Amino acid sequence: MADTSDMRSKEPGRIARALDSDLWYSFSRSPLAMISTVVVVLFIAAALLAPLIAPHDPFDPANLSILDSFLPPAWLDGGDPRFLLGTDDQGRDVLSTILYGMRISLAVGFASVIFAMVLGITLGLLAGYMGGWVDSVIMRIADVQLTFPAILIALLINGVARAMAGPQSYDKVVFVVLVLSIGLSFWVQYGRTVRGSVLVEANKEYVLAARLIGLKPWTIMVKHVLPNVLGPVLVIATINLALAIITEATLSFLGVGVPPTQPSLGTLIRIGNDFLFSGEWWITIFPGITLAILALSVNLLGDWLRDALNPKLR
Amino acid sequence: MALDETLNVARSNEARPLVEVRGLRRSFDLSKPWLNRLIERSGRVSLTAVDGVDFSIREGETYALVGESGSGKSTIARMVVGLLPPSAGSVEIDGTDVWGKKSPDQERRMRRKIQMIFQDPFASLNPRWRVGAIIAEPIKAFGLIADASDRAERVGELLSLVGLDPRDGQKFPHEFSGGQRQRIAIARALASDPKFIVCDEPTSALDVSVQAQVLNLLRDLQQRLGLTYLFISHNLAVVRHVATRVGVLYLGRLVEEAPAAELFAAPQHPYTKMLLEAVPDIDMEGKERLAIAGEIPNPVTPPPGCHFHPRCPARLSGCDRDIPMPQHVGNATVRCHLFDPR
Numbered sequence: 001m002a003d004t005s006d007m008r009s010k011e012p013g014r015i016a017r018a019l020d021s022d023l024w025y026s027f028s029r030s031p032l033a034m035i036s037t038v039v040v041v042l043f044i045a046a047a048l049l050a051p052l053i054a055p056h057d058p059f060d061p062a063n064l065s066i067l068d069s070f071l072p073p074a075w076l077d078g079g080d081p082r083f084l085l086g087t088d089d090q091g092r093d094v095l096s097t098i099l100y101g102m103r104i105s106l107a108v109g110f111a112s113v114i115f116a117m118v119l120g121i122t123l124g125l126l127a128g129y130m131g132g133w134v135d136s137v138i139m140r141i142a143d144v145q146l147t148f149p150a151i152l153i154a155l156l157i158n159g160v161a162r163a164m165a166g167p168q169s170y171d172k173v174v175f176v177v178l179v180l181s182i183g184l185s186f187w188v189q190y191g192r193t194v195r196g197s198v199l200v201e202a203n204k205e206y207v208l209a210a211r212l213i214g215l216k217p218w219t220i221m222v223k224h225v226l227p228n229v230l231g232p233v234l235v236i237a238t239i240n241l242a243l244a245i246i247t248e249a250t251l252s253f254l255g256v257g258v259p260p261t262q263p264s265l266g267t268l269i270r271i272g273n274d275f276l277f278s279g280e281w282w283i284t285i286f287p288g289i290t291l292a293i294l295a296l297s298v299n300l301l302g303d304w305l306r307d308a309l310n311p312k313l314r
Numbered sequence: 315m316a317l318d319e320t321l322n323v324a325r326s327n328e329a330r331p332l333v334e335v336r337g338l339r340r341s342f343d344l345s346k347p348w349l350n351r352l353i354e355r356s357g358r359v360s361l362t363a364v365d366g367v368d369f370s371i372r373e374g375e376t377y378a379l380v381g382e383s384g385s386g387k388s389t390i391a392r393m394v395v396g397l398l399p400p401s402a403g404s405v406e407i408d409g410t411d412v413w414g415k416k417s418p419d420q421e422r423r424m425r426r427k428i429q430m431i432f433q434d435p436f437a438s439l440n441p442r443w444r445v446g447a448i449i450a451e452p453i454k455a456f457g458l459i460a461d462a463s464d465r466a467e468r469v470g471e472l473l474s475l476v477g478l479d480p481r482d483g484q485k486f487p488h489e490f491s492g493g494q495r496q497r498i499a500i501a502r503a504l505a506s507d508p509k510f511i512v513c514d515e516p517t518s519a520l521d522v523s524v525q526a527q528v529l530n531l532l533r534d535l536q537q538r539l540g541l542t543y544l545f546i547s548h549n550l551a552v553v554r555h556v557a558t559r560v561g562v563l564y565l566g567r568l569v570e571e572a573p574a575a576e577l578f579a580a581p582q583h584p585y586t587k588m589l590l591e592a593v594p595d596i597d598m599e600g601k602e603r604l605a606i607a608g609e610i611p612n613p614v615t616p617p618p619g620c621h622f623h624p625r626c627p628a629r630l631s632g633c634d635r636d637i638p639m640p641q642h643v644g645n646a647t648v649r650c651h652l653f654d655p656r
Contacts, residue, residue: 209432
C-alpha cells in the first residue's frame with residue numbers, strides 16, 4: 001500500500017504527533033486541566049508583561065504620591081479610577097504591585113524548582129547507580145532532611161546566608177539565597193523518586209544490552225535510564241512549583257524573603273497584614289487571592305498530570 | 315533432521331573452539347548488613363550459583379545449557395558476555411580473556427564479537443527509543459559507520475534480515491508484538507557483526523506458535539552468517555531443535571555434557587534421564603511416566619557430595635559424601651558415581 005511513497009514524507013510532524021498523543025487526549029477531556037492551564041498561562045503572561053500592562057510603575061518614587069495612599073478599590077466609596085484595586089500605605093497601585101510581585105514569586109518558584117530538580121536528579125542517579133556507601137550517605141542525608149519541615153530548612157539556610165552576607169549586601173543576593181534555600185529543601189523528593197526508578201530500570205535488560213556494547217555508566221544513565229524516569233519527576237516538579245511559590249511567600253511573609261522595595265506576593269501580603277485590622281483590607285486580600293489562585297491552578301495541573309501519566313488510571 | 319545433526323557434529327569436529335570456559339565459579343554474598351549481623355549474631359551467608367563449570371564451544375556450533383530455575387544458567391551467560399565478574403575461572407573468546415586486563419581498544423574489539431539476546435523482549439528494548447535508534451546504537455558505539463544515511467541504510471538491511479519492514483525503524487517498540495520485538499532484539503545483536511551470540515532463553519516469553527519462527531530465524535542466521543551460539547534454556551524441546559552440544563546444569567555444576575543427538579537418544583546421568591522423561595511428547599500418550607521426584611534444593615545450603623543425591627533413583631552409598639569427578643562415557647562427559655572407574 002505504501003511501497004511507492006517516501007518513508008520520510010509519511011512520518012507525521014512533531015505537532016501532529018503531539019496532538020495524537022495520549023497526554024493530549026487526556027488533556028482535551030479534562031475541563032479542570034484546561035481551565036487551570038489557561039489561568040497559569042495568563043498569570044505567567046501577566047507577570048512577564050508587567051512593565052507593559054501595569055497601569056503604574058510602583059517602584060519609581062517619582063510616580064508615587066503620599067496623597068494617594070490608602071485609597072480603596074475603584075468601585076468603593078472614595079476609590080480612584082486610576083487605581084483599580086486601590087493603593088497601599090505609600091500610595092502604590094495594588095494591581096501594579098501584584099503584577100510585579102508575581103514576577104518575583106514565579107521567578108523564585110521556577111528557579112528553585114529547576115535547581116531542586118537538577119540536584120535531586122543528579123544525586124538520585126548517583127545513589128541509584130553507584131549503590132553502596134554513596135547510596136547510603138546520600139539517602140541518609142535525605143532521610144534526616146525529611147524529618148524537618150521544608151520551611152524550617154529554608155529558614156535555616158536563609159538565616160545562615162544572611163549572617164554570612166551581612167545586612168548591606170544581603171539585598172543583592174537575596175534572590176539567589178531564596179532559590180538555594182527553597183531548592184535545597186525540596187531536592188529530597190526528586191532524589192528518592194529518581195533513585196527508586198533507577199533501581200528498577202537499571203536491572204532491565206535494555207540497560208544490560210547497553211552495558212554489553214561497552215557504554216560508560218554515565219552515558220547509560222543519561223541516555224537510557226533518565227528518559228524513563230522523567231515522568232514522575234515532571235509531576236513532582238509541577239506540584240513543587242506551587243509549593244515553592246508558597247514557600248517563598250511564607251519566607252517573605254516572615255520577613256526573611258525579598259525586601260519591601262522589590263516585593264513578591266508574600267511581601268505584599270505581609271505589608272498589607274499590618275493594615276488589615278484598621279480597615280484597609282484590599283492591600284493584603286488581593287495579593288492573597290492572587291497567590292491562592294496561582295497555587296491552586298498549578299496544583300490542579302500537577303494532579304491532572306499525575307493521573308494522566310499513571311498507566312493504571314488510563 | 316538426524317542427518318542434519320550428524321552433519322553439524324561432523325563439521326564442528328573440524329572447527330577450533332571459539333569460546334573456552336575454564337573452572338567458572340560465582341558466589342553471591344547474601345549476608346545481612348553489618349549492623350544486623352552484629353545484633354542478631356548471624357554469620358555471613360553466601361550462595362554458590364556456579365561451581366566450577368568448564369566447557370568449550372566450537373565455531374559455528376550451538377551449545378545449549380539446560381537446567382531448572384536456580385541452576386545457574388543465566389549467571390553463566392552473564393559471566394560469559396562480560397556483564398558479571400566471575401569469582402574464579404576464566405572465559406576466553408577467540409583467544410581473548412573476557413575478564414583479563416585489556417587496553418580500551420582491545421576491549422572494544424572483543425565486545426564487538428559478543429552479543430546477547432535476552433529473555434524478555436518487553437524489557438530488552440528501551441521504550442522511549444525508536445527501533446531504528448535502538449538498532450543503530452551498537453553501530454554508533456563501536457564507530458562502525460560514521461555517515462548517518464549509510465547507518466540508516468544498514469539498519470534497514472538488518473530489519474529485513476530478521477524479517478521486518480525497513481520502515482519499521484521509525485516506530486516505537488510498543489507498536490510491535492512479542493515475536494516482532496524479539497526480532498528487533500536479534501537485529502540489534504547483529505548490528506555489531508558479532509561472531510558469538512548468547513541467547514538467554516530467547517523464546518521462553520513467546521507464544522508457542524511464535525517460538526518456532528524465532529528459532530528458525532536464529533538457525534537461518536547462524537547458517538548465513540556463520541554465528542556461534544550459547545543457547546540457554548529450560549525447555550528441552552527447544553534445545554533438541556537447535557543444539558549441537560548440550561550441557562546439563564544442576565545447582566551450578568555441569569552434570570552431563572554430550573552431543574545433542576546422543577544426549578537425547580541415550581542420556582547417561584540420572585538427572586538428565588529424569589528431565590527427558592518429563593518432556594511432553596505425543597508418542598508418550600497413555601504410557602506411565604516417571605514423575606520428577608522432589609524439587610531443586612535451596613542453593614544456599616546445597617546437599618553435600620553429589621548435589622543430586624537426595625532426588626536420585628540410582629543413589630549409591632558414597633553419593634552424599636564425595637563430589638563426583640567427570641568421567642567420559644562414549645562422547646559424553648558425565649559427573650556421576652555410577653560411572654566411576656572401579
